[in-house]
Amino acid sequence: MKGIMEQGAYTVLTKLQKQGYEAYLVGGCVRDKQLHRPVKDYDIATSAKPEQVLDLFERTIPTGLQHGTVTVVLGAHHYEVTTFRKEAAYEQFRRPAEVQFIDSLHEDLQRRDFTMNAMALDQHGNLIDPFGGLADMEHGLLRCVGDASERFTEDALRMLRCIRFSAEYGLEVEAATWKALCEHSLLLKHIAMERVRMELERMIAGADPVKALGLLVSSGILRETKQALKLAQLNPQHMPAAIHLLLESDARWTYLFLSIGLNAAEIEADMRVLTFSVDQIKRVYKAAAAFYMLREGLLLNQDEYVQEPALEKKLEHLWKLGALTYGKAAWLTIYNILAVEPRWMESHGITVEAGSIVLSRGKEWLDALIVDSLKQLQVGGKELLAHMNNKSPGPWVTEVLNHLLQETALGRLPNETCLLIAEAEQFVKYHNL
The missing domain is CATH 3.30.460.10 (Beta Polymerase, domain 2)
Structure with a gap:
């Protein structure tokens, strides 16, 4: 019907x-x-x-x-x-x-x-x-109409479409078509980065992004884009094998970039070159930055956190501080990646034990945050200025508010106006602000 x-x-x-x-x-x-x-x-x-x-x-x-x-x-x-x-x-x-x-x-x-x-x-x-399109599909083949070299030189974007269709429909690229694609991959330099990004987005969001990434790597085509991409550094050893299990686009891109070993700034730069939206760049950047904050925090003086109680306490501290810095959504992205590949953090120097603790307690820690933004504090800049002997506005206000947010979020200070003002007065006096 x-x-x-x-x-x-x-x-x-x-x-x-x-x-x-x-x-x-x-x-x-x-x-x-x-x-x-x-x-x-x-x-x-x-x-x-x-x-x-x-x-x-x-x-x-x-x-x-x-x-x-x-x-x-x-x-x-x-x-x-x-x-x-x-x-x-x-x-x-x-x-x-x-x-x-x-x-x-x-x-x-x-x-x-x-x-x-x-x-x-x-x-x-x-x-x-x-x-013979139906017969090709029945035989699991993706083949160009007529001469493959002609089709790809007519429109170089067809090479990326070839890879996307192969992955999405579970087809093998016919030998002559694949040969022509590899021979003409340098023509991708003529294609706008926006169009490249649109094809890559559909691959990563598709049914088999691992296959698509494998074809991108084996063809070397990402080395031929109009503007150079760090993404082209992807190799079989760093393939994000569980990427298809992630439901959110942000999580898939974060997982991919982190698997390559790019830092947050490099990820942001690549996404700008690929003309991603400002909002999505911010979200993926924050998730990557949160991950590196966790990693660096654990690797610093790591001998102190060998035993599980000390390790769990350190992880909780870093997790909650990171949520204040980069937002809960960033940590949920990291949590979701870890959920589909529990040993993922190992390749970044983070122990299996640490990953296991995060997986079992991460969401609980986020839920336990009393506050996670300055808007939720029961005191603001105006109240601070009113109680600080008419101090002039300045950067000290933000510094004090961030301190109050951290102490409240970590459960060391109740979110009550009078107690927050008292703590602020002590902080200003102690730090001579």
Whole structure:
């Protein structure tokens, strides 16, 4: 039984055909239906020209008229309808210099990247598969349409798509396709870092990120990006083997970067080069910085923390202080990584015992924090100034508030205004602020 979105797609097909135009479902929706996977969207190829599509449907969006694409809106669903086309020489190994509208479905499918993406369905659900895409999928192969070198030199981003599709669909890259990918990997220098990031994000969020990372490493393609990436240092010995078990994107990226051995500043720099959002960079940076705070705190005078009681006390102290510095979310990210790979910290010089304690007590320690931000303190800057003999505002206010936050969070000072003021007065006097 067809769902509402699929019914809408066939409605578009039928309307085009009643006006004398050819129309077919194409691309990812056809591939995913053959594999019995959920279909995210439906694309349609037609012999109708863009202006004819615009005239035929009531609600349309002129998405990319120069490339023959019109978005047809039916109810809550959008359908990209694109005129059959062939593409002239490509510019900068990414975009066609010219698009020519044609009347042949076969020629339209022939310009596509991989055989599994070069299939079509007619209005009766009959499969049109001129390049053997279904057979390739049944044999577990990912293969370019026609000559692989031509496909990759037309659009170098297809090399990253090749790796992503191979991992996501559990396919082996056909030998000639893989050979062409490795030979032409240097063409990735022509691809914007934003597009590289988008493909990498989909790989890391996908069904088998370990396989995707393995293919990136074996091809060496990450060494060929337009701007250099520390991420390219990944090797088989430091593969984040449990990354697929993590549910959150931030945790997967943190785990990947830390597995390579990058510090927080290097991670931030790589993510900036890859055009990640400011918010996600901050979150991953904080998680990495929190981890290194824990690591350095344990490695400092580590002989003092050999026995479990002393080690647990030290870990709790570092864990809670880190939550105040970098936020609870950062520590939950580290906790989640440890939960899927309990021995992960060993490779960073942190003992199995320490990891085990964190895994058993980490969430409890976070829950036990009485306060974890300055906003939760029962005293603020104005109250401090009022009780400090009219001292002038300055950096000392922040220093005192941070001290009060730490003492309260660690359970050494009740979160009560009068006691916080008293402690502040003592702190200012003792430190001569």
